[in-house]
Amino acid sequence: MLKFIENLGDKTINSLKAYWAAVDFTIECIIHIFLPRSYNAAMLMVLIKQIYFTAIGIIPIFLTMSVIFGTIIIGVVISLATNYNLEDKIGSIIVTFVVDEFAPFFTALLISLRSSTAVNTEIAVMKVNKELNTLKEYKIDLIDYLFVPRIISGIVSVTSLSLLFAMIMLASGFIFVFFYMGMDLFSYKMLLLNAIEIKDLLVLIFKGVAFGFVTMIIPIYSGLKAFDSYTAIPISVLNGMVKLFISLFVIEVLSLLIQSV
Amino acid sequence: MLSNLDMKENIALIKEVHKNISRDLAEKEAIEMLTKINLEDIANKRQNQCKKIEIFYVMIIRALMCDSNTIFIKSPFLLIDTLTNFDDIAKNISILNKHKGIIILDTYSNQLHYRNIDAV
Numbered sequence: 001m002l003k004f005i006e007n008l009g010d011k012t013i014n015s016l017k018a019y020w021a022a023v024d025f026t027i028e029c030i031i032h033i034f035l036p037r038s039y040n041a042a043m044l045m046v047l048i049k050q051i052y053f054t055a056i057g058i059i060p061i062f063l064t065m066s067v068i069f070g071t072i073i074i075g076v077v078i079s080l081a082t083n084y085n086l087e088d089k090i091g092s093i094i095v096t097f098v099v100d101e102f103a104p105f106f107t108a109l110l111i112s113l114r115s116s117t118a119v120n121t122e123i124a125v126m127k128v129n130k131e132l133n134t135l136k137e138y139k140i141d142l143i144d145y146l147f148v149p150r151i152i153s154g155i156v157s158v159t160s161l162s163l164l165f166a167m168i169m170l171a172s173g174f175i176f177v178f179f180y181m182g183m184d185l186f187s188y189k190m191l192l193l194n195a196i197e198i199k200d201l202l203v204l205i206f207k208g209v210a211f212g213f214v215t216m217i218i219p220i221y222s223g224l225k226a227f228d229s230y231t232a233i234p235i236s237v238l239n240g241m242v243k244l245f246i247s248l249f250v251i252e253v254l255s256l257l258i259q260s261v
Numbered sequence: 262m263l264s265n266l267d268m269k270e271n272i273a274l275i276k277e278v279h280k281n282i283s284r285d286l287a288e289k290e291a292i293e294m295l296t297k298i299n300l301e302d303i304a305n306k307r308q309n310q311c312k313k314i315e316i317f318y319v320m321i322i323r324a325l326m327c328d329s330n331t332i333f334i335k336s337p338f339l340l341i342d343t344l345t346n347f348d349d350i351a352k353n354i355s356i357l358n359k360h361k362g363i364i365i366l367d368t369y370s371n372q373l374h375y376r377n378i379d380a381v
Contacts, residue, residue: 041278041281041282042284045277134263138274140278
């Protein structure tokens with residue numbers, strides 16, 4: 001019995017230490033984002049490359065998916081609203097669903113699948129190949145050079161792509177309302193404009209920033225925790241992705257709770 | 262050596278970070294250094310496309326870009342397993358470096374390889 005309590009206590013202390021180390025790392029990264037000395041020529045070049053790979057490279061598939069989802073999902077939402085006699089609320093239902101919920105969450109999922117896995121692998125490979133040690137030997141701050149550009153690119157990419165996704169989804173929703181309801185473009189435009197509020201845009205931006213931050217910080221931290229062996233790389237990516245997806249859902253639930261208060 | 266950067270970027274990185282000079286200027290300086298020892302053709306190559314001796318020279322140039330006045334080279338014959346003669350390396354180092362002190366650390370068993378070198 002005593003042994004069991006000892007083991008339980010040991011595991012609790014180790015878990016708390018691990019959580020504290022992660023929180024400490026996160027705080028340190030946030031501080032570095034606001035330090036002017038973090039921004040040198042090398043860091044800015046990494047930032048530009050990261051934004052290109054994260055936000056620009058994904059655009060073709062992103063546009064295709066937003067048009068497909070826009071038409072189908074808005075169609076489903078309108079059908080349901082019509083079935084439940086909520087025609088007068090269609091505008092606010094579409095805006096709340098697309099702008100507040102679907103666009104930022106779906107964008108974060110896509111970026112996680114495409115870029116977070118890449119970042120996690122890249123950092124883990126650098127750790128295993130001792131490239132991180134090389135940077136330390138040359139007194140190059142890992143947070144400034146490697147982590148801050150990736151975190152900023154995550155925030156910029158998820159926020160801007162969420163806005164783009166929401167706009168395209170709303171625009172492509174017109175295809176459905178035109179054929180299904182015979183609604184003209186002006187009426188559809190007014191329906192959305194009357195429904196959208198500043199609050200919706202703030203929610204989208206806040207969620208974009210939160211999602212963008214976790215889509216990068218968790219893979220980076222997971223990559224850093226990889227053991228010095230090539231077999232540790234897939235394990236690191238696996239752990240990082242599980243933690244990331246849990247975090248995305250936690251943020252989504254928290255935002256729903258905050259909005260419902 | 263950073264595997265996601267090419268050779269000139271690896272060299273330029275030091276000055277970009279510590280001197281905050283522009284990427285173009287730092288890379289120009291890196292290519293000039295590579296040209297001095299006829300290695301300009303590896304400027305755009307990555308680590309896996311270069312020979313060990315070429316990577317060794319890039320590591321030396323990168324070290325020369327630092328503020329430190331002394332550079333230590335530890336066991337070059339272990340770093341470059343095909344190396345049999347240090348004379349060419351010593352000659353190229355003297356072309357690259359005029360001001361910094363370079364200290365080579367090696368075992369007695371390799372002493373003969375350095376017999377033609379007065380001072381590097």
